[in-house]
Amino acid sequence: MNDFLFPEDLEQLDPAVAELIRLEEERQARKLILIPSESYTPRAVRQALGSVFTNIYAEGYPLPETRWMTEEQILDYEAHMAFYRRYGDLRYYMGVEYADVAEALARRRCAEAFATEAIPANHIYVNVQPLSGAPANIAVYEALLKPGDVIMGMNLTHGGHLTHGAPANVSGQRYRAVFYGVDPRTELIDYDQVEDLALEHRPRIIIAGYTSYPRAPDWAKFREIADRVGAYLLADIAHVAGMVAAGAYPTPLGHAHVITFTTHKTLCGPRGACILTTDPLLARRIDHAVFPGLQGGPHVNTFVAMAVAFRLARTGKFRRLQYQIVANAKALARALTEEGLRVAYGGTDSHLLVVDCKTVRGPFGEPLLGDTAARVLDLVGIVCNRNTLPGDPSPALASGIRLGTPWVTQRGLGEPEMAELAHLIARILKSIRPYTYPGRQGPIHRGKVEFDALEEARLAVSELASRAAVDYEVRCTGYPHHCLITDTQPPAAEWGLIELEGNAVVAFLGHLLVEE
Template sequence: MQDFLFRGDIADLDPKLAELIDIEEERQYRRLILIPSESTAPLAVRRALASGFHNIYAEGYSHDFTGGLSEEQIFDYEERLAEYRRYSDNRYYKGVEYADLLEAVACQRAAEAFAANGKTALDIYVNVQPLSGGPANNAVYHGLVNLGDTVLGMNLLHGGHLSHGSHVNRSGEYYNIVSYSVDSETERIDYNEVERLALEHKPKMIIAGVSSYSWKLDWARFREIADKVGAYLLADISHVAGLIVAGVYPSPIGYAHIISSTTHKTLCGPRGAILMSTDRKIIEIINKAVFPGEQGGPHVNVFGAMALAFKLAQTEQFKELQKQIVVNCKVLADRLQERGFRIPFGGTDTHLLNIDTKCIKGKDGAWLSGDMAARILDEAGIVANRNTIPGDKSALNPSGVRMGTPWITQRGFKEAETRQLADIIADILWACEPHYQGRQLRAKVDFSILKKAKLKVRNMAESAGIDYEPGHHGYPHFYYLDDEADEQTANASYLVDGEKVRELVSVSLSPLKKQG
């Protein structure tokens, strides 16, 4: 029979796309990535995303036959398939008998991983269908509060998240948002102030969760406040889920009415999200809010990658990883503070930290913005992101850089390497000279220090762990001062030093300017 199937790998069918993917994988190998919301999913997890489950639809939910079953019972194919053939399920599509089992094992493993505070896996109801963290939180709004209701969440500029009530997000448009902030002196959450706001505004829901606040949250105190005003408590643990599973961060299980989390970040799984509750009535509401309320068919292939990630998260290796992530982050913060940087919020006991770049000032009083600092670090091979810190007025012009240690710790960094990296960061940023160009902030950096730092970063990255064989692409992708001349392109780099180097370069390049 003649078919219409496209056969061959990516390189056969689309060489340019294959090369782009290869270059991005090499970027992840050659860079030291400090974005706290990023990690590298294990190779097996990435491969699970490409399974045949990708091809099918599975709108809706199966019958609750698999709820409360052990993994051994879920994988009892004879029993489960007999149930399916007799009763089918509630989904709109057929041909989902194995998708039912995959979703069941993902939910069961998630419940096992997050069981805590006297609650077992049997006490935790899980939904693994949200496509990402934003839709997961939107489903909670959809299910538990009405349009115009009051919601109390953390100020985005002080460490909250867009979906916790920012005016540029639908949560800020559809609901009456009251925001709590950190104390102006201590830069810590003042729970008494949170309680005062709750008593004054009587929110229908309180959100406890952060994206850049660097201290552990007090779930019991948040629940106490919620109970005083009859509010639901949503714990958004997207950033710290891996730490929670490993026991190095307190769990909101048993405190929060509903818990949302992404499955990447510190969980080191695929891009997706889950919702959990110990209240069956609440999870039934949430399930309807996810489908059909918020989205259509879930990404079934992601269930498989989640299931594997949740299994790995229960290993001793994962627990040691999470412990080291926190240790490394504290080392990074302490060393940067020793090198003269102010650490917003006063420090960290989690996976992330922030640095205040306003301390770097130019001769004309200009200060180094968070965006300029992040861009210059990126030139050296250190990847971070600009971020607001307490005192900033706009997310468009923040004075902070946010950093985290999940990815470098996965690759093998311990205290010594992290301290060395902190020194490289400090060397680069203190070599920056901010200045005004008209009314615009600008910055330049000592070229020699930048390029030497880039070599150090390259050497550290090449000695760190990797779970695949990276490609090799030179200029314009990855290039260094000590690169050998490229015979094919005649590209070469030269290190020129001396008092009259500027004059030499100017004279040498003047013929090129005339030709151009």
Template sequence: MPTSDQRAQLAQSDHEIFLALKGEEARQRAGLELIPSENYAFPEVLTLLGSAFTNKYSEGYPGRRYYGGQEHTDRIETLARDRAKALFRAEHANVQPLSGSPMNQAVYLGLLEPGDTILAMDLSHGGHLTHGAPVSHMGRLFNFVRYKTDPSTGAIDFDQLRAVARQTRPKLVVCGYSSYPRDYDYADFRRVADEVGALTMADVSHIGGLIAANVMRNPLDAGFDFMTTTTHKSLRGPRGGLILCKEKFAKKIDASVFPGLQGGPHMNQVAAAAVTFRLAALPAFRAYAEAVLGNAKALAEALLARRVRLVTGGTDNHLLVIDTVQSFGIDGAVAQEVLDRVGLTTNKQVIPDDPNPPMRPSGIRLGTPAPTARGMGEAEMAEIGAIIAEALAANGDHAAEESLAARTRALTSRFPVPGL
């Protein structure tokens, strides 16, 4: 965090930006982040992101830089790589990707040829934009084919997945999700990939922290070739990407990241990732991760008790998806706006085979990493579930929303935001 002198300097030099900063701090304190991909970074992360490492250009890799003055940057990147490998039981780690999108692109571009077939989860069924959505550049460069969930259960339909794999013979099988509320048995994906001679990649950006804490399955333990994860979200680190892979793919991955896809890494981000990996290896982080899962189940139970329809009927991980159309007769965009007014930040979300367009989908997505980082537990999840259900049922009732917003403020006032 900036020192008081630095804040005073910003207030004097650019008052408009300073006011926006103050406003965002106030919003985070008074409200509650329930978007599952958002979290509160460790205070040490905020310190390093604003550190002297911001000033240093470090194109290349440790011991093989293009510029001088790299003794400290080499040290932090080596520490980050070693800590990431130990944390995730990986043979090789690349900590330079600037975010999740280039992280995944580096795997595709480093191992495949344009036009190659990739099997990945359908976006509306819980996949991610970077898994070859037609609007993405990767979706235009490679031939992505889709697997979906079973409409009756919401679980991945492995019979359909296997049939698609046999028919299309993909070069790469990708698993991972942004709105699928269940865990995977990665061995199932590995068996399908082995059957058709494909490489395996798991994008665990949402649950990277839960895997690091050993409270959810690790794809590398199932013999996956590649695992990618962002370093924020459930890891509570800086915004960035991490690629973990088998040693035999190390040179191709490193060359794909640099010079193939991007130039110099952001060394303040690398330093912040290094300290994140150390903190994620401590017992306190495992306790945090266990609480994230317990809180997600408690929130799901609170909503189900109010007859709210959840996609897949519950959750095995940190997130859940509400079908707001069936539950409350409103689309996800309206639901998001209602919850904003009562101090709960969520995001509108498509549901499997959603008949509505992406900007007015049929659901919203919730997650528990951020409230758990503030110290909230299952009792608070029960109150949050009640506020959500009452707010969405009272859509447009100004007096009810004012009362619910006061309940949110009363809740958040007891749990400070880490680092603010």
């Protein structure tokens, strides 16, 4: 019999993609990744994600009673298979007997991971089907709102998220968005402003939860304001879900009507999202909004990977990781402040912090902007992203960089290494000479760095990264992927004269050279 199964390994079938994956493995090992929304997914989770559950469709949901089953009952295959053969289930496809187990197991383990003494797992309704955080938030809006209703979230430049009503997002186009922010003096949430805006605009949903505001919200105060105006409280804990599950960050459970979060940030799981509520009527509306409202077939392979991640989330090792993530973020914030850089919002309660790059000025007073800072840091092996601060005119002119500690903490770095890292970050940022030149739509901000300073920082970051743990063998491919002097060979012959021609030679040399 001739089959069409393509049984070859990736290396045999597509060596170009196999090499691409190896290059990305090397990048992740040789650089220090400080993007707060990224973490290292454990091997067991990746194995589950790449399993044969990728192959199937399973539109619909498991039977409702599986929500109250214990893990032992869910995994009782004799009882499950007998019931399935006799009665079937509620899905639109056959062949989903094990998909039902996978989704029920992920839901149960999620509920147990976030349960508290006051609210046990049996009182938590979980939907694990949203493909990511944005679809999860939109599903909640679809379940609870009508077009044109008012939603209230944090201003994007103060630390909110696109799906909290930003004009560029469907949430700001389908609904009328009102924004609260931070007090300009304290850089903390202005709860008086939140209450005044709520009383004035009567939102149907108030959203608490942030992408760059590093302080813990007062969940009880938000619920008090929501109750006063008859609004639902949505807690978007995408960034801090791992810390919430570990007890290292205040839980919104018991305060928020609905909770959303992604599973691939501090939870260290697969790319996906969950929606939690303790209200069975809201749960029914949310389930319908996810499917068939927004999505078709769910990703069953993600269910099994989530199940593994939620099991890990209940271990002592995971709890220690989350507390260390917070300790490292606080240590990094302190050390950066001691190095003379301004940490916005006065510090952090979580895994992230934002550095105000305007601390660094050029010879004529030009401020260092976040994009320039992030690009230079990436050149030396420190990966972060530009981020707006309150008062910035637009994300394109963001004046901050956002730093997070999940990934480096997973790799074993602690508070002493955070001091080293802060020194490296401060040294390279202070070595940048910001400048501007005219562009068609306004000044273009750039920065120049002495080559020696850049190379010294690269070597120091490389040495620190080499001390951090990885669970695979790391190659050293050298140029053009990683540009260290130690990775390159001297030229075979002396350079001769280089002649430049064209209309943009001066501009080119202005980009290329450190000196004017």
